[in-house]
Amino acid sequence: MNPLLALGLLAALTLLNVALNHSGVQGAWLIPITLALVWAKGLVIVEHFMQLRVAPPLWRGLVHGWLLLVCTGIAVVAP
């Protein structure tokens, strides 16, 4: 992915997350959606910025595993 395209996508997801959390909307789905957007942003960073898409599967899996574990853990634990 072109780095400027990736930046545009990451900026859009960031602003969407801020707008969503400041819209005054409440609901059980707000935290999972927020963390799904975080996961999507992390995916772009891991695959296209860190270039782990060309790395051995072990390293790719470790960083993706961390991202998934952190996002899921926060979603489960968050109030």
Add this chain to the structure above:
Amino acid sequence: MHAITHPLPARQLKGDLAVWILILSELLVFGLFFLGYAVAARRHPALFEAGQATLDTGAATLNTLALLAASAVVVMAIERLERQRTREAGRLLALAALLGSLFLVNKALELHHHLALGITLSTSLFHMFYLGLVSFHFMHVLAGVIVLSWVARRCLRDTPPELNTVWSAGAYWHMVDLVWVVLFPLVYLL
């Protein structure tokens, strides 16, 4: 006469193995910090909500965009360096360091504001987590900016470090970015 060719590895970890081990260790520490914050916020929802209300989300959003932009610029710089366009890479790396510095100035002002109000790590559980997480991440950005500035300087002088070193510097910077992508919504939004 036949040229000796070395087949390129199908999959390659871009950067030094030791740096990648450091990156994984840092991710693990931040991950535990994040889960600790989430558990504490669940146990003390009113305290964390009140603390979060005192934070400047606008400045933090601007900081997020600065870090993401710096990461994209680092990718562009490394692409230039791989094509031996050293000076161009140096200018891009200097821009990335500048964007990182913007984050640091913004964050230093935010921390100074809280400290001026007499808020410290011992003020409350929320402030312990908030100041601890943000300061710890701040130190990582500072280290990243120093490394990027050093690589930029070398490139601008036409004496770039080995590509593996630049890949390592880039990977470290992206780790700092990845951590912030989780930290920002956790502390400022949720």
